[in-house]
Amino acid sequence: MRILVPAQAAQVVPLPQGLSWQHFPGTDADDPYVTQPVNDMLEMILERDGEGPGIARVFVKLRQELDFIEASASYEETQPLVYVEGAFFATWCALHGLLNPQRYPDSVLAPWRARVATPLQFLHGPCQRIVWSSDITDEANGFWGYYYKGFGAPDDQRWQADIQAVFGSSNHFRDPDEARTPDSWEAFDAIAPTIAMRFAEWRATLAAG
Structure with a gap:
């Protein structure tokens, strides 16, 4: 299972506490993707919004799957x-x-x-x-x-x-x-x-x- 939120719809989707669409986790020098566990079953992959500080998309997938x-x-x-x-x-x-x-x-x-x-x-x-x-x-x-x-x-x-x-x-x-x-x-x-x-x-x- 994977849930993909397109960039044009992203701003209306609430994120877990501590995350916002306006600020990408980590520093500007970090990788354009950040993987964050949600629980034992799911993980989130956050994609940077181009060269800016915000988040463009969020992927949610089962942690055990590649x-x-x-x-x-x-x-x-x-x-x-x-x-x-x-x-x-x-x-x-x-x-x-x-x-x-x-x-x-x-x-x-x-x-x-x-x-x-x-x-x-x-x-x-x-x-x-x-x-x-x-x-x-x-x-x-x-x-x-x-x-x-x-x-x-x-x-x-x-x-x-x-x-x-x-x-x-x-x-x-x-x-x-x-x-x-x-x-x-x-x-x-x-x-x-x-x-x-x-x-x-x-x-x-x-x-x-």
Whole structure:
């Protein structure tokens, strides 16, 4: 669960005692985001209002959950293929049994196993533009964190490094006039063996202790 308050509505939303929309917690030199526990279940993430002292948005989420992929619909209005690489990764994991089978049963995955729907349609559809840690099997959570997010992986063995090696660049970093990696099964097949290799390497590392 995540509750997002847009900037235009923020001022009418009351904040917990000690917080105000007019003053961002901490000093001006602090990070543009501040995470604050609410209770044992929830935490708040406060986002600075640009370069000013105020708060622009407040995110409220379950403390035990991590969002691995969050695809912004507004960003895709100007960059339609910006999340295609993330969609490739989520789709590969789905097709290899690394997503929670209760949320992603075979009946849901059938169009992607048959390749009659595209990877980006998987991210937009069954994933509803976001992949939480609870959407992933317990084993695969470690793989997502290590490889996809790069928590502890060597720089040249992280997802972003492999994207650059296979496609030349991520769509996220391409100039407006550059061709984009397409939302196609051909492009998926170009990166899929690399994901499989990294998953096998990661499992071998775990087995070795």
